[in-house]
Amino acid sequence: MEDDSSNDVIAMDSVMPLADGPIIQFFKRLIVNSSSQNTMLTNAQIQEILTKEFNIDLLKLHELEIEIYINVLKKYLKDWPIWDDFDHTAKELTSRGDKESLSKLLENHYENLKGFLQINLDIAKPLAAECAAKIRNKPDNTLKKALGPPDSIMVLEIQATREQLNTLVLRQPDTEKQNTIFKHFDNSIPKHITVNTLSLDAILNWWSVAISINLQWIPSGNNLFLKRETIHKLDHVLVNRKNENSSITINRLNVPTQIKTKKKVCIVSRKQLHGCLDLLQSVAAHNSSSNEIKLILECFKKDLTFLPFCVAPAHYRRYYSDYPYIRYLYAPTDGTHSSKYDIQLKETVSPMLQISTGQIDKDIDTVLPPNWLKVDCQSCKRTFYGEHLVTELRQHFDEYHPMEPDWQCANCQKSFSMSYLASKYWTHDCGST
Incomplete structure (x- = not known):
């Protein structure tokens, strides 16, 4: 995107007809401020796009597959062929205060970018699965990483409440979640409180x-x-x-x-x-x-x-x-x-x-x-x-x-x-x- 930007900025929330998903949030940051600080996406933000925009369950994927998907999105977000057209038109509509036209622009380009990324993810999907399968077929690979050789000592730092620690470890690796040996806890509030009587x-x-x-x-x-x-x-x-x-x-x-x-x-x-x-x-x-x-x-x-x-x-x-x-x-x-x-x-x-x-x-x-x-x-x-x-x-x-x-x-x-x-x-x- 170009470095110059207009001083007349529309409140982006007022022109959003779409669900405020991660791609739309990305567009909004680009329109409001086109500095490189706002156009860069972290791995966590890209994982959010994979999860919310493309319904990919990362918990069921091997870590190598996740890394491949992240790299695919990084490459093709950069290589989207109509970035210059989007940038120029968005700035012009913003300077005129044309909310209706800007809303249509976002809607059309959202669908275009998402379709462009989906095509490349579909191409990468079987290749990523094949690479992950080769690693999974190596016996006990993940567990050896977790437990180490018989005579080795490895320090593992875990953040957990006392109650979570008591039920943290799975007795067998979970093959559906990258062979993890740790239980996943959500952040939901307990539905009841256990009452004890201690002297x-x-x-x-x-x-x-x-x-x-x-x-x-x-x-x-x-x-x-x-x-x-x-x-x-x-x-x-x-x-x-x-x-x-x-x-x-x-x-x-x-x-x-x-x-x-x-x-x-x-x-x-x-x-x-x-x-x-x-x-x-x-x-x-x-x-x-x-x-x-x-x-x-x-x-x-x-x-x-x-x-x-x-x-x-x-x-x-x-x-x-x-x-x-x-x-x-x-x-x-x-x-x-x-x-x-x-x-x-x-x-x-x-x-x-x-x-x-x-x-x-x-x-x-x-x-x-x-x-x-x-x-x-x-x-x-x-x-x-x-x-x-x-x-x-x-x-x-x-x-x-x-x-x-x-x-x-x-x-x-x-x-x-x-x-x-x-x-x-x-x-x-x-x-x-």
């Missing part, structure tokens, strides 16, 4: 949950800061269980508490910290949720007993359990089975707790500042505080955290629900020595 202990020991006590009294200047958070370590490996190595050694987790401190610290006894928490319980007793706030503070008191000593400021980390837990995630099948493949996502969790201590003064006031106690659901980026903290926290977990698949102890092979493990601080009678 408060289970919620507080779920993954990515943090409890913060932050007290700053004015004018006394006394301070108390404590934070307890679950930082469970997760590991994911894509495996074919038909040939999975079952003789892998399970290592015991590093049981001793890990401590990270700053250079300038002060010694604080556990007795002193327990006294602070007891005082907080008594001061908060008038709250309508005082019994449940007491349970939250009891989490702190229980975890403090595992500390070898206490200094502030510092971070303390320890594993809850002696061994990790394992489970296998996959999408429900239609009942078909394969003698070669049973692809699943092996998920390993090493439950870990972190306690952070800040400034801790020996004397604390008996009047609590507002929002002194907070609970964060870090995976959802939600913070709960105030008088209805516990009620709102329960409602959030009931509505937005679905029931999780069971976990199996890597050592004793016993299986447990996640709600049970979380309520028991991720411990069980393993029978290990």
